[in-house]
Amino acid sequence: MTKTSMEPISTSGPTFDQISAAIKAWLGANNDFLCHFLAQEENWLLINRDLNGRVRLVLPDHIQDSTERGHWDELAAKLMGQLGPHGHPDNTAILFETDLEHARHGASCYPMNGFTNAWMADRLATEANWTHITPETKGATRVVFFSIKGGVGRSTALAATAWHLAQAGKRVLVLDLDLESPGLSSALLPPERQPMYGITDWLVEDLVDNSDAVFDSMIAMSPLSHDGEIHVAPAHGAAHGEYLAKLGRVWMPKLLAGGTREGWTVRLSRMLDKLETRIRPDIVLIDSRSGIDEIASACITELGANLILLFALEGEQTWNGYRMLFEQWLRAGVAQQIRERLQVVGATVPELDRIEYLSGLREHAYEVFVDTLYDELAPVKLGRRLDGSWKVGELSEGWSFDEADDNAPHAPWAVHWHRSFAGLRSLQGRLAVIDAQELQSIFNPLLEGVHNIIPTEKLS
Incomplete structure (x- = not known):
């Protein structure tokens, strides 16, 4: 045969x-x-x-x-x-x-x-560890902007959020951790404001105990600061130098006295702690690299994020990617440690058929959440408090939501596509002339959601 x-x-x-x-x-x-x-x-x-x-x-x-x-x-x-x-x-x-x-x-x-x-x-060849979930930070609120695929307007949304929070008088620290595809700093800093060094410089110099040489020159304040302040730590400095050679070393563990090793994610956390001590921000916005790699793993699971924004385009690639990630958490028994921090963001929602598009996005997000992260029980209507925690109904014995619940993590915060942000050469220039009403018409659910995650005592 x-x-x-x-x-x-x-x-x-x-x-x-x-x-x-x-x-x-x-x-x-x-x-x-x-x-x-x-x-x-x-x-x-x-x-x-x-x-x-x-x-x-x-x-x-x-x-x-x-x-x-x-x-x-x-x-x-x-x-x-x-x-x-x-x-x-x-x-x-x-x-x-x-x-x-x-x-x-x-x-x-x-x-x-x-x-x-x-x-x-x-045992993995990389240090990416999606199953080690660091508890939420008790210091400045940390928000991670993440997407499975690139080109979803994630960095633009982060820049707009920083602008909005500064308008509200908040002190914002922005980290560009999309190290292999940097660019966020140009959205918030004009060329003359770019600092001399960046995050890659600190991570490389830290390997030889020389990080103090670059620390004071790796942060710059954006002219978009308004009533508050936007402090930016870029991926690289104004003169990027041998960037590819440095990038190949940022993942290295540091050899400590006695022969022990400090992993690069621990070093990254130490750097962030040091930046927070210096800037004393109300909120930290972290731009993660898209995809499931070491940077994304560190940003989502290792930095104690209080809110993790999952940018999503309606499509099979998006939901297959998030399903793989959620299933890994489920298998490892750590889903309960991270699921309450997640929130889907509907990225670049088209001008035409918006209601239909968002309905499909919600439906497919719900399918993934209910199959992986939600508990198997009759859903109840819950909601997120101003401090970011979830209100649980008296009859609820688990964590689940109805598909139509607008307060559920699978219900997308819509970011509308707008021609004024398409193909911009200078996002910083666009934000310099935009008004609050126009920005809210594009990003409002995202802006309100992030603003509300800041603890009440920091909103006064």
């Missing part, structure tokens, strides 16, 4: 996407033994997936010479047999460590559902 192009091609074993299912099946088949083993305080299990996608077990060191060792060898051999090329040979299928934290160090870890003290550790 001749094979057709529609017939599956045989393989020698399961693929990467089938690893998790094989592990869950193995856990289920050995549930009684594992529950008894893990119920003992000194015991734990780490299922380690290495950089090549191969899996092995890591167990406490005292198991190595115990009477249980033989049974563990048998269990490991069964799992490795199910994993095929994604397993390790029998004689290397188990590692022994004295300390769980040491065994988990440097990995993206999440608990195995249904088991106490059982963890999955994923």
Whole structure:
């Protein structure tokens, strides 16, 4: 019989996407033994997936010479047999460590559902860690502007938001963390106001303990400041220098005394803390790089953001991207730590058929949220308080929303496309002459939403 192009091609074993299912099946088949083993305080299990996608077990060191060792060898051999090329040979299928934290160090870890003290550790080639959610900051409000795809008007919306907040008398700190495609600073600073250095300079100099040499010259105040102030930390300075060479080093961990390493996301957080100490802003607006990479991971999960704006165009690419991200949080058991900070923004809503467009955007956003982040219960009408927290109805025992709820995170804050912002050579020049009424006609839901996230004591 001749094979057709529609017939599956045989393989020698399961693929990467089938690893998790094989592990869950193995856990289920050995549930009684594992529950008894893990119920003992000194015991734990780490299922380690290495950089090549191969899996092995890591167990406490005292198991190595115990009477249980033989049974563990048998269990490991069964799992490795199910994993095929994604397993390790029998004689290397188990590692022994004295300390769980040491065994988990440097990995993206999440608990195995249904088991106490059982963890999955994923070793990644990059430091992007979407499953480590830093608690919300208690200092200045931090708002991240993020999109799955570029070209959605995210940076323009951020600049307009900074303008609006400054009009209201707020002190605003803006960070251009779209390091691989910088440009936000030109939207808020004319050429003569550009600072000498930028964020890339600080991150590179910090590697050799020389960040103080650039810190005082990496921030500039925008002439759009009005009654408040807009302080801008650009991706690079007025003279960008060897920018590509610097960009290739910003992700580097810093070697500390004693041989320990400080990851680049920790260094980034330290830089932001230092900027906030200097500027003392009411709010920090962070322009994240689009896509699912290290910068986006740091901005969304590592900087303690209070509000994460998910810019969205109506289309399959947008919702497939957000679904992948939400599913990762769901699998890792961290969805509850971040979902209340999310808000969809309808980007560049077209002039024609706006109601129909926003209706489709809401519908597809709801489908993704209800499949991943919302709890499975009858939705109730909730709303966001002025301090940014969500009001929960008395009858609610979970976190869910009706599709038609305008206060839900899936209900898009509309940003309307406007010809006056299309193809601009100088956004800074456009903002210099725009009036508040015109800006609100384009960005009003976004402007109000961000303004309301600032705690009440900072609004007085």
